[in-house]
Amino acid sequence: MTKIPCTMKGVVLTGHGDLDVLQYREDIAVPQLQDNEVLIRVMAAGVNNTDINTRIGWYSKTENSGDASWSGSALQFPRIQGADVCGEIVAVGIQINKKRIGERVLIEPCLTESNGQKLTAPWYFGSECNGGFAQYTVVSSAHAYRIESELTDIELASFPCSYSTAENMLTRSNVTKNDRVLISGASGGVGSAAIQLAKARGAYVIAINSPNKNSQMLALGADEVLARNCQLVEALGENSVDVVIDLVAGEQWSQYLEVLRPHGRYAVSGAIGGAMVNLDVRTLYLKDLSFFGCTILEPQVFKNLITHIEKGHIKPLVAKTFPLQEIHTAQTVFQEKNHVGKIVLTIE
Template identity: 55%
Template sequence: MKSTMHAVLLTGHGGYEALDYRSDVPVPRPGPGEVLIRVAAAGVNNTDINTRTAWYSRAVTEGSNAGGTAGFKGADDADASWAGVPLSFPRIQGADCCGHVVAVGEGVDAARIGERVIVRNLLRSYVGWRPWECWTFGSECDGAFAQYTVAPARETFAVRCDWTDAELASIPCAYSTAENMLHRAAVGAETVLITGASGGVGSAAVQLAKLRGAKVIAVAGRAKAAEILALGADRVIDRGADLVAELGRDSVDVVLDLVGGPGWPALPEVLRRGGRYAISGAIAGPLTELDLRRLYLKDLTLYGCTFQEDAVFENLISYIEAGAIRPLVARTYPLKDIVQAQEDFLAKAHVGKLVLIPPAD
């Protein structure tokens, strides 16, 4: 086993200068109940960029892309993680991990060595498996932007499929976020509106909602419509359109929202009476205006979606192994090109996932 590895260290909150690609980072060692994973691929996600830029701080009121290059100078480091507590630096980010188990810690069956695995991105082991508490892999602990990483054995899942490593690395964060929204809102064979449908989470939500028998209306840029229809959407509406004019009031059973921002007030209007709204992102801006009369007079239910019950990730494993879903990988990059990957991610010119590949030993 090597003693050092290539990895990207996040040295603090800020712009791209906070990402330090190094070749002399110590290889971690698995502790009790943990496995050591040789990382084969690591997806790029909003949460990695939002953590770097300090967008989670309540002092930030802009959309997440606004600080993607330089970070948010007015952010408060004390609450700039998604968990609302200060981060420890340096930190190896990377919420998405696909790789192979190469060593195990005390109490873990050595037969697991050699398994191809993905890691649950919202870890419950380190917080005692308590409801509503979790750590994000690559935020509260080191993640997958490295050649090697450690993870709890019980939250590291062997997956048997013919997918590429890059495809498997597309699953943990984006697909669990999408599945969690569908799970929490109990989506079935009904009409679902998905905002931000061309991104990693949005494109996952399109596929997963169709798997549940839903009629899917996707909101995305006009240039991406054909690709989103190919994923299974029944209709694509341009992201600049007037949703009330396009759909009519009280026309949608469920909204899965990843965007927020100034277009938000239209969403309660298109929800039917008794409808459900689930949110797990606000890339267009975290602040909006809500007429509370629309909320209670229409008997709407709102779900904020972060914490995931065990069934969410277990569902994903079953979908993969049954061949029920297939992620869309837009492009892969060497790990050393993480800045280019994040620049492309923020440009939003792609549909699906961008994935980083660490160097071979």
């Protein structure tokens, strides 16, 4: 039986700001289990845009950061971030079957319950509650999914956030066989996941990315690649794609609507190119377009992702790994955007 210590190593977010608000400590109290929770020994945890956006207060629409969390409420400090978690269940609450102890699990990052109780509004793991940038973490048992795979802990930690986000976007926009799908930000974690998951559905995939990453995008399964900031209408023609999976927004945004066919679907889950865009409402209604803002996971999404992993339909993309105590370096490298796939922190 695993002996559980009283304290653990981890990184705490002490406020909104630069990297200095992330503090590595070795004296953090191990979280206490509630009745319907499981205690997980974290093996590896991925780095995400959400971690950085939350740290710098990017989600806030006001100047006082009072709405700078994922849910739009004030973030409570100190907070342990980290949504992408692969680990092992080492203890369970009194309402949970002890047979779960020893299970290798992935944590569903979009939480709809806490300690077995339904939430009035979903939480993001590592935002509204403590996450996985530590040796141990707790989560409601329903959000810890058993995984049977020969992949390493590091490889598995590359999946939860990016791949569930991508699968949710494809689910919401109902991507099916033979759809022509345009993916912006295709070389990032969510974009590269969307390529693989769209191909698994039988879609034709067009990836937008930096030209120096073309070969990697084609190797992932993209049928075409386009350079960032290219003129999409010139490259593809008007009314030429069925679905846009957008992670960028920014100045190119209005072109997405021009290349969408009548009754086309637009799904968005990111705005790294700029959150404010120009919308000609006439294009929206005259082409009968459907828009999907994608944050909360549909109920079947994470289960479907586990199935894709276990059946080998998708493969992990790990760009670099760093030990947890080098989180400042990891996030700096992440923000440089010179990588393809995920950056993962190892936790010992």
